[in-house]
Amino acid sequence: MNLAREGVAPGEGAGGGSRLWSDPVVGPLARELYRRCGLVFEGGQGHLFRKRVERRASEAGQSNVGEYVAALCARPDEREFERLIELLTVNETYFFREEEHFTLLIDTFWPEWQRRSPGTPVRIWSAACSTGCEPYTLGMLLREGRGRGQVEILGTDVNERVLGEAKEGSFGEFALRNTSQYYREKYFQRQPGGFRLDPAVRGMVRFQQLNLVRAAERIPPGQFHAIFCRNVLIYFDLAAKRRVIRALSQALRPGGVLLVGRSESLFNVPEAPPMGNAGGILYHRKPW
Ligand SMILES: C[S@@+](CC[C@H](N)C(=O)[O-])C[C@H]1O[C@@H](n2cnc3c(N)ncnc32)[C@H](O)[C@@H]1O
Missing domain, CATH: 3.40.50.150 (Vaccinia Virus protein VP39)
Structure with a gap:
């Protein structure tokens, strides 16, 4: 699967994107995930985003989140993006929901x-x-x-x-x-x-x-x-x-x-x- 190629351009007719986008450490990754999947992480979600990216960086053997993000954005690794999406999407569901x-x-x-x-x-x-x-x-x-x-x-x-x-x-x-x-x-x-x-x-x-x-x-x-x-x-x-x-x-x-x-x-x-x-x-x- 290739999640990248053409996605949504940050700010393209949007209502201002996410505040996370200007974060010097995780901002580039938040923008890239938006471009790929349309997801924005607003308010309390921003904190969750940072925590989960930190966790993923450390699982991937990188103690410095900034370096992890920079390396991933410079040389996109599709498998790594898939793992991040798995960690960052909310999957809550149940049978007979809104029946x-x-x-x-x-x-x-x-x-x-x-x-x-x-x-x-x-x-x-x-x-x-x-x-x-x-x-x-x-x-x-x-x-x-x-x-x-x-x-x-x-x-x-x-x-x-x-x-x-x-x-x-x-x-x-x-x-x-x-x-x-x-x-x-x-x-x-x-x-x-x-x-x-x-x-x-x-x-x-x-x-x-x-x-x-x-x-x-x-x-x-x-x-x-x-x-x-x-x-x-x-x-x-x-x-x-x-x-x-x-x-x-x-x-x-x-x-x-x-x-x-x-x-x-x-x-x-x-x-x-x-x-x-x-x-x-x-x-x-x-x-x-
Ligand atoms: C909260 S669940 C909703 C599940 C179900 N539709 C329901 O109402 O119970 C949201 C799902 O959307 C998926 N999702 C998020 N962004 C997506 C995208 N760009 N394309 C396809 N699925 C996406 C997530 O992986 C997650 O499983």
């Missing part, structure tokens, strides 16, 4: 997609899926007979480590904190330290490494009926968000739906498809 989105998709939009294009598989993309709880929740609901016909589910994330965990399908109690007894008993098997997801559900999702900032180059236009891009845009600034949303809008089919997290908003992102409101549940839908 109303799944219900809306299956009960409201699904029948319409099938009526309009009978025989075409419904294609769903969980972008920034972390350890896979989001696409697997959809898988379980579909196995319950909700949403008929053929389906293809893609889960992607920039972080290879979480994708490995997603494929493995082992989860701790915390990931099941919103999972009812019914689903626990039907789709999970207890194992030391947690639970293993039913292989039939695991088999419904294809996982692939993908950096959202570069999604436009990797995902052909008009592919998906729905895209979940939830709880990741909060880590981007406006320039990165606009770039990502432009790519996601292009990846939607006509009539396709984009769902972002409850605490995220696309009100200042003109590239977003028009917003709709279904009884208080917000979504963005590409016109037919």
Whole structure:
């Protein structure tokens, strides 16, 4: 994987970037990670950023963080950037998170997609899926007979480590904190330290490494009926968000739906498809 090449230019239409960027020690690295992945580390996150970079430098045998950063920026080592991204991304996720989105998709939009294009598989993309709880929740609901016909589910994330965990399908109690007894008993098997997801559900999702900032180059236009891009845009600034949303809008089919997290908003992102409101549940839908 090459995370670099063309990324987001620091300051490109952005709301000022991050204060970390002017830090003489870690600033060049913060700028480079922004360019590659669109991530900004504001406020308290700045402290966390410094601590984690220090930790990584020492793991890599460098006691001087400034020298570690300078060497990495002068001679980019892709594997090292991947390790840093694994350390610096927030991967919090759980099953049945913001469940109303799944219900809306299956009960409201699904029948319409099938009526309009009978025989075409419904294609769903969980972008920034972390350890896979989001696409697997959809898988379980579909196995319950909700949403008929053929389906293809893609889960992607920039972080290879979480994708490995997603494929493995082992989860701790915390990931099941919103999972009812019914689903626990039907789709999970207890194992030391947690639970293993039913292989039939695991088999419904294809996982692939993908950096959202570069999604436009990797995902052909008009592919998906729905895209979940939830709880990741909060880590981007406006320039990165606009770039990502432009790519996601292009990846939607006509009539396709984009769902972002409850605490995220696309009100200042003109590239977003028009917003709709279904009884208080917000979504963005590409016109037919
Ligand atoms: C907080 S988790 C959200 C997981 C899931 N969507 C949910 O709502 O439960 C955010 C995920 O976004 C991923 N991420 C961050 N920057 C990314 C980028 N540029 N491209 C793809 N994934 C990214 C992180 O690795 C992390 O797994």
